[in-house]
Amino acid sequence: MPLELSVNVARTLADNQDRGEGRLVFWAGFRMLVSLGGAMNCAWRAANGRTTDREKRPMPKWRVTRLLPVVLTTLGLFFLCPIIACQVKEPAADQPEKSAAEQPKQPAANQPKEITNSIDMKLVLIPAGEFMMGSPDSDTDAEADEKPQHRVRITKPFYLGSTEVTQEQYERVMGQNPSWFCATGDGKVEVAGQNTRQFPVEWVSWEDAVEFCRRLSQKEGKTYRLPTEAEWEYACRAGSTTRYCIGDAPADLVEYAWYDENSDDTTHPVGQKKPNAWGLYDMHGNVWEWCADRFAEDYYRASPADDPNGPDSRVFRVLRGGAWYLQPWVLRSARRDSYPPRDRFHGYGFRVARTL
Numbered sequence: 283m284p285l286e287l288s289v290n291v292a293r294t295l296a297d298n299q300d301r302g303e304g305r306l307v308f309w310a311g312f313r314m315l316v317s318l319g320g321a322m323n324c325a326w327r328a329a330n331g332r333t334t335d336r337e338k339r340p341m342p343k344w345r346v347t348r349l350l351p352v353v354l355t356t357l358g359l360f361f362l363c364p365i366i367a368c369q370v371k372e373p374a375a376d377q378p379e380k381s382a383a384e385q386p387k388q389p390a391a392n393q394p395k396e397i398t399n400s401i402d403m404k405l406v407l408i409p410a411g412e413f414m415m416g417s418p419d420s421d422t423d424a425e426a427d428e429k430p431q432h433r434v435r436i437t438k439p440f441y442l443g444s445t446e447v448t449q450e451q452y453e454r455v456m457g458q459n460p461s462w463f464c465a466t467g468d469g470k471v472e473v474a475g476q477n478t479r480q481f482p483v484e485w486v487s488w489e490d491a492v493e494f495c496r497r498l499s500q501k502e503g504k505t506y507r508l509p510t511e512a513e514w515e516y517a518c519r520a521g522s523t524t525r526y527c528i529g530d531a532p533a534d535l536v537e538y539a540w541y542d543e544n545s546d547d548t549t550h551p552v553g554q555k556k557p558n559a560w561g562l563y564d565m566h567g568n569v570w571e572w573c574a575d576r577f578a579e580d581y582y583r584a585s586p587a588d589d590p591n592g593p594d595s596r597v598f599r600v601l602r603g604g605a606w607y608l609q610p611w612v613l614r615s616a617r618r619d620s621y622p623p624r625d626r627f628h629g630y631g632f633r634v635a636r637t638l
Contacts, residue, residue, distance in 0.1 A: 445552035462628035488623035532610035539567030569631030577620035
């Protein structure tokens with residue numbers, strides 16, 4: 283059955299080319315040579331009037347004619363085999379083949395560094411990496427829940443809003459603007475005559491922020507969420523190891539943050555101050571930002587090294603970044619705060635992350 287064998291070899295070659303199994307191509311070629319040898323032997327016997335081992339009579343001439351296509355097909359596959367084999371790559375000996383679920387996703391380098399979504403929200407690509415989370419013992423302003431300082435790895439890149447969610451963006455998704463500092467809010471006197479559409483939305487609870495992410499995800503077919511506390515601090519630091527993303531001196535904050543000394547007792551439009559090294563605005567000040575995690579004061583003592591996402595059983599949720607009414611020491615990159623998930627205040631806002 284040389285013809286059937288040749289067809290099977292051709293199928294094997296095609297399957298193996300898809301899987302990248304180079305050694306099987308060798309055996310397929312070997313089987314092909316065996317088939318070729320058998321076909322040539324039969325043809326030679328028939329041409330010379332020889333008998334087969336199983337039959338004691340001469341092979342009829344019509345079988346010679348039937349063997350010619352088999353020989354030609356096998357010869358064709360014989361010459362095709364090296365061409366296919368040259369295109370098949372042998373997997374590295376020290377790297378076992380990965381299943382489809384284990385294949386790495388598209389690396390961050392191939393993703394746009396900045397995107398704009400359907401509500402005109404700009405998001406910045408945050409690369410995977412590691413950093414020292416929390417405060418060192420040398421920081422005299424550090425509190426107990428910021429210690430011990432420990433190394434954390436963010437294993438997957440993600441997108442993060444370049445600014446806090448604005449009043450306009452929130453209203454486009456939720457259909458309302460709950461902010462204190464807006465034309466219809468209780469703080470309208472402080473912002474009288476101003477267009478507050480680009481002010482950060484505030485007077486939102488953790489539950490409000492999560493619902494915003496859910497609706498935006500549904501609207502776009504993407505996964506929006508609050509950043510974890512570790513993702514937030516990693517993005518805020520942007521490679522820095524100092525108290526603030528731009529150094530240790532509180533005086534330097536004036537160009538990067540809105541706080542008690544320069545805010546005039548109100549929030550301000552997002553993106554007016556300088557960004558950090560990764561293009562993120564207002565990571566210090568303006569409004570506190572809700573994170574996804576539950577809060578535990580002693581969580582750092584047992585925090586996992588890779589992608590920590592907070593304790594499982596606490597009630598309070600994490601807030602980060604400080605706000606317009608606070609002193610500089612509260613705006614430090616490592617500073618933590620927490621409140622119940624239903625609490626609202628004119629200093630509570632948020633920014634969103636988007637999963638790749």
